[in-house]
Amino acid sequence: MRMTLAETVARLRPVQTRPASSEARRSGAAPPGRAGQRVAGAFRGAIRRASTVTLVLYALALGAGIGLLTADYATRGGYPFGGVRVGAWTAWPKVGSLGADPYARAVNARRGEIPLTIGEGMLLTADQDDAGRALDAACTYAVAGVTPPARAWTVTVAGRGAREPGPAPMREGFTATEILRETDGRFVITLSPEVQSGNWLPMPRARGPVRLALRLYDTPVAASAGNLDRSAVPAITRGACAA
């Protein structure tokens, strides 16, 4: 819509002159104390008085605001799409490759992350147990079973968000070589705030949500993560929780 300057000024002027009259009309119409009705009335009045320029500015502000906020929300923290659920774990097979979706690339760029590629290995993360409850630092969990075939793997635990300052915990994870196994090759890692026998993985923080990461290095399953069965990944079961 094209307008001359004079037209613009003519349309803008009523905005400055009308408020007094509409104020009087509104205060007469709305009984005192009904705030919701008064706000709705003010809103209707604003719509009626809005000039084209105001509406264009409103549309631009709406577009910029919602666009920037949603873009920030979608690229903050974890990857929004592309996860493959395997039991309690989520695999992200494509985030490091040329076929990564734009959101995964934006997330990697914002975090400075160097993702594992399909030829190197695969990352699986878990932020809930097998029953779907979020992993909590106050509880004890058993991470038990087998892993998909890989030349090496590591299980690590971290709190969500940035790492807290201070000395690193004495143990943040296990590698496949370090772990103590049953005679049939299965293993049980006990993730607990209290000292445990066997493979004890201490909680990285006193409270709040935590997240497990299982990294498989040089694994044939990276190319076919969708075919993984939930019996091929360790099960996460919750034990006792401190109050």
Add this chain to the structure above:
Amino acid sequence: MSPRGRFLVATLSGLVLAGLVHVVVVLSIPRLSETDALSRARSSEALDHPMPVNTVAAGDAPATAEAWLPIPDPSVAVGLCAYDLADGPMRVSARTGPLMMSLAVHGRRGAFYAVTDQAAVRGALDLVVLTRAQYDEALANADEDEVSHDVRIVAPDSKGYVVVRVIAALPSQRPAADAAVQAVSCTVDSPAEDAKPGG
């Protein structure tokens, strides 16, 4: 048009605009970001060995200034070599040892090649990252009688980085893993060196 209709049209066009802004912002974040791995790796371009990004030895020593990985694996040493193929092809030479090693070549859009030490020929792994034109030139200049063990990879764009990962399966192997990352050499293959026989 009624005032309400005009307001609805403005709201709808604002939402359409929001969609466009969202798409443009998400697509331009990797290009504009100054904290992504490619921008941070630029400072290592002058080095002839990988820049340490995650060192695993020295349990309670403070993390290196370069450590920016959000949640690094505490038992994997990571190093980066940035390359700019405008200076010439990039040669990455690694000697395999007892520890598992992997090399991945990342471009602007993501990783396009990865190899582990299992692909090494007689304990040596030589990658040459080059552009299409440099690849054609290397093929034309190649000596037919000489057997080359180089793995030649054509990069989709001229800037990127090579990631070296060495896995320390036991805490006692961590110093060796850091040393293995540093032992990898990343050099620019200059044309003069190419001309030398057996270079």
